[in-house]
Amino acid sequence: MYDLTDRQKSLLLLIIRDYIESAQPVGSKRLVDHYRLGLSPATIRNEMSELTEMGYLRQPHTSAGRVPTEEGYRYFVSQMMHSAELPEAIRNTIAHQFHQSRADVSQWMTLAASVLAHQSQGISVITAPHADQSRYKHVELISTQGRQVLMVLVLVGGEVSQQILTLAEPVTQERLSQTAARLNALLAGLAVDALAALSTRADPLDQDILTLILQDMRRASSTSSGEMFTDGLTNMLSEPEFAESDDARRALKLFEERSTLQDLLARTTTNTNIGGLQVLIGGEGEWDELRQCSMVIARYGVPGLATGTLGVLGPMRMSYAKTIPTVRYVAGLLSDLVNDTIASDQQ
Amino acid sequence: MYDLTDRQKSLLLLIIRDYIESAQPVGSKRLVDHYRLGLSPATIRNEMSELTEMGYLRQPHTSAGRVPTEEGYRYFVSQMMHSAELPEAIRNTIAHQFHQSRADVSQWMTLAASVLAHQSQGISVITAPHADQSRYKHVELISTQGRQVLMVLVLVGGEVSQQILTLAEPVTQERLSQTAARLNALLAGLAVDALAALSTRADPLDQDILTLILQDMRRASSTSSGEMFTDGLTNMLSEPEFAESDDARRALKLFEERSTLQDLLARTTTNTNIGGLQVLIGGEGEWDELRQCSMVIARYGVPGLATGTLGVLGPMRMSYAKTIPTVRYVAGLLSDLVNDTIASDQQ
DNA sequence: ACTGGCACTCTCAATTCGAGAGTGCTAATT
DNA sequence: AATTAGCACTCTCGAATTGAGAGTGCCAGT
Numbered sequence: 069m070y071d072l073t074d075r076q077k078s079l080l081l082l083i084i085r086d087y088i089e090s091a092q093p094v095g096s097k098r099l100v101d102h103y104r105l106g107l108s109p110a111t112i113r114n115e116m117s118e119l120t121e122m123g124y125l126r127q128p129h130t131s132a133g134r135v136p137t138e139e140g141y142r143y144f145v146s147q148m149m150h151s152a153e154l155p156e157a158i159r160n161t162i163a164h165q166f167h168q169s170r171a172d173v174s175q176w177m178t179l180a181a182s183v184l185a186h187q188s189q190g191i192s193v194i195t196a197p198h199a200d201q202s203r204y205k206h207v208e209l210i211s212t213q214g215r216q217v218l219m220v221l222v223l224v225g226g227e228v229s230q231q232i233l234t235l236a237e238p239v240t241q242e243r244l245s246q247t248a249a250r251l252n253a254l255l256a257g258l259a260v261d262a263l264a265a266l267s268t269r270a271d272p273l274d275q276d277i278l279t280l281i282l283q284d285m286r287r288a289s290s291t292s293s294g295e296m297f298t299d300g301l302t303n304m305l306s307e308p309e310f311a312e313s314d315d316a317r318r319a320l321k322l323f324e325e326r327s328t329l330q331d332l333l334a335r336t337t338t339n340t341n342i343g344g345l346q347v348l349i350g351g352e353g354e355w356d357e358l359r360q361c362s363m364v365i366a367r368y369g370v371p372g373l374a375t376g377t378l379g380v381l382g383p384m385r386m387s388y389a390k391t392i393p394t395v396r397y398v399a400g401l402l403s404d405l406v407n408d409t410i411a412s413d414q415q
Numbered sequence: 416m417y418d419l420t421d422r423q424k425s426l427l428l429l430i431i432r433d434y435i436e437s438a439q440p441v442g443s444k445r446l447v448d449h450y451r452l453g454l455s456p457a458t459i460r461n462e463m464s465e466l467t468e469m470g471y472l473r474q475p476h477t478s479a480g481r482v483p484t485e486e487g488y489r490y491f492v493s494q495m496m497h498s499a500e501l502p503e504a505i506r507n508t509i510a511h512q513f514h515q516s517r518a519d520v521s522q523w524m525t526l527a528a529s530v531l532a533h534q535s536q537g538i539s540v541i542t543a544p545h546a547d548q549s550r551y552k553h554v555e556l557i558s559t560q561g562r563q564v565l566m567v568l569v570l571v572g573g574e575v576s577q578q579i580l581t582l583a584e585p586v587t588q589e590r591l592s593q594t595a596a597r598l599n600a601l602l603a604g605l606a607v608d609a610l611a612a613l614s615t616r617a618d619p620l621d622q623d624i625l626t627l628i629l630q631d632m633r634r635a636s637s638t639s640s641g642e643m644f645t646d647g648l649t650n651m652l653s654e655p656e657f658a659e660s661d662d663a664r665r666a667l668k669l670f671e672e673r674s675t676l677q678d679l680l681a682r683t684t685t686n687t688n689i690g691g692l693q694v695l696i697g698g699e700g701e702w703d704e705l706r707q708c709s710m711v712i713a714r715y716g717v718p719g720l721a722t723g724t725l726g727v728l729g730p731m732r733m734s735y736a737k738t739i740p741t742v743r744y745v746a747g748l749l750s751d752l753v754n755d756t757i758a759s760d761q762q
Numbered sequence: 763a764c765t766g767g768c769a770c771t772c773t774c775a776a777t778t779c780g781a782g783a784g785t786g787c788t789a790a791t792t
Numbered sequence: 793a794a795t796t797a798g799c800a801c802t803c804t805c806g807a808a809t810t811g812a813g814a815g816t817g818c819c820a821g822t
Contacts, residue, residue, distance in 0.1 A: 093784090095783065095784050095785085096784075096785085097783075097784075098783090098784095107795080107796090108795070108796050108797080109784095109796090110786095110795075110796055110797070110798095111794085111795060111796070113784085113785070113786075114786095114795090116785095117785085117786080127784090127785085128804095129784095129802090129803055129804065130784085130785075130801095130802055130803055130804095131783070131784045131785050131801085131802050131803050131804080132783075132784065132785095132803075132804070133783085133784070170578075172577075172578065172579060205557075206557045208555045208557070208567065210552075210553045210555070210569055212573075218569060218573070218575070220555065220567050220575070222557055222565060226559070226565070226579070228565070228567070228577055230519070230575055231517070231519060232519055232573070299671070300671075301648070301667065301671060302664055302667050302668050302671055305661075305663070305664045305667065306661075306664065314652075314653075316652070317649055317652045317653065320648065320649050320652065321649045324646070324647075324648060324649055440815090442814065442815050442816085443815075443816085444814075444815075445814090445815095454764080454765090455764070455765050455766080456765090456815090457764075457765055457766075457767090457817095457818095458763085458764060458765070460815085460816065460817075461764090461817090463816095464816085464817080474815090474816090476771090476772055476773065476815095477770095477771055477772055477773095477815090477816075478770085478771050478772050478773080478814070478815045478816050478817095479772075479773070479814075479815065479816095480814085480815065480816095763822105764821105764822085765820100765821085765822075766819105766820095766821080766822095767818105767819090767820090767821100768817105768818090768819090769816105769817095769818095770815105770816080770817090770818105771814105771815085771816075771817105772813105772814090772815085772816100773812105773813090773814085773815100774811105774812090774813090774814105775810105775811095775812090775813105776809100776810085776811090776812100777808100777809080777810080777811105778807100778808085778809075778810095779806105779807090779808085779809100780805105780806100780807095780808105781804105781805090781806090781807105782803105782804090782805090782806105783802105783803090783804085783805105784801105784802085784803085784804100785800105785801080785802075785803100786799105786800095786801090786802105787798105787799090787800095787801105788797105788798090788799090789796100789797090789798090789799105790795105790796080790797080790798095791794105791795080791796070791797090792793100792794085792795075792796090
């Protein structure tokens, strides 16, 4: 990577930038015509030939311009990473939208997904912030009628889960409220492990509810990340490389059965720091469905307390110059939001 | 429509059925070869020629077989409507899945969407059951810290909405609980109008919360239907008629910005009875994005109390024979579920 | 009322062909 | 030593051509 001359470096960047715009293999003549290089096509050809040998470029056919290889994109991205903050005008627009929205996690997620998709012209995906270790905060039991009861469980960090449960026999709202009050006093702030270690309750109703709470909290802990939000699915279909092939279909399928996607986010983000970005190019050999795609992924939140993941998926020749700063900026925004929420919970 | 001879009728059905399977214009020879009609191609040709004149069939080119017109599909569907209950085996499978799932509205919706999409190979869409007139059931106020409070509002019928609100000054959990208790006693069972007519409360906190409750209930009433669930988006892309054209893109876009879709469901279902089905063919001239598509729509629930809508969108040559009974059956299932939930609320 | 036969139309896939774009190499130039 | 001009070569892509196949409508005969 470091044995490139300066001219080769800038030429490589130029070629990739041009290809990202035009989606067409770029040849020596085209390059000379469009940009004021003080060189002749022949010289360019020699350089391109070397870049090809070094694995940064590739020829689709014996004689059609060059196209970046995955390695080429990787070099390109490594350049992007340092430079380029999002223009202030755009930053302001986005921040403004966030301040206008209701202070509600799912609203934020939806908005963030929309912003990402819009800015990057790709598919965005965000997981809701998720406590690394679920901690009990509050439970409410609301009698519906006779044996049916609505249980609302709130975790530290603001996650809320509801469940309708059917008891063996009717119970009055009063008794439910007492049960809830007892449990709230007992369990406040406890983590899942501490909760599991508790001795059994005397009151059978208390015990039943406790079991259900534990079950819900286990579920919350096991799903490695919260609910998923996406936007921009149709952006993918307008990209020329997906016009006909069914690669688009396979990629979109990822977004229907979220399991694979969740996997991917989880695995790739374990080694990404908050504030750091990771760019997956061509599925990195691991995800076949993404052979034609790239993903820009970041984590946000407060490590050790509550974190989430956000990313943008697009064709390999997506506009990294736009996507990377946008993802970074939105990750920062969300981190701030989580910080505010959490801070207030911690006193 | 009634001036068709019996032979013409069965011929028309046969042609449409064949076209739905093969996605290819069907010609006279093909027809005679595949099905044991005791007739020669020439005879068929004459009949087809008449059917074409009457507007049920159409020739894509001067000489390529026939394709059904929208009118043709309409006739075809009118036949489907009466016959054909879903095979018992499938009914059982579906019912089984529902009984296994957690008793939770959003789980039901997700499951129903999945079943519909799977059975029909189309895109399914379901709106959660939604009370025609929101009625108050219960509120809980949970202190988060200092000024931030989580409000959980439960409506009759099981709709739950949460909201984080920020008070002017910190309030203890005890005082919040008292407020909630007072409001619960006061408001139980009230509809939105009755709630709005109440005189102002003496306690300023009570009053503030009341205002927020009213606002939330208004929002619940105004959105003409509940949350939307869809599944099967990728099914659309595997249909041959959408392989290349961007009609697919336009239809999919509908599902991203749900507003149009919601409109469509709302408008078309006002004149559909519970238990009744409506089939929209080719967008019926109203929805341009659906020119190539059909939709099978039904309502479910308990009229006057809580209803929802479910539908399947597919290409115009979707398998009505499968889709129609499936939609009808699932609508029935969901109606039963709503009935059970509501019934228990009414005592 | 049906059918066989025939002339006609139109699509579709395969083929051919030439223009255009791009390449690599070599010899000349700076 | 680096750059460039020139040239022969390769390969793709779109347009034009062609022939097979499928389907039609109509008419005369059963």
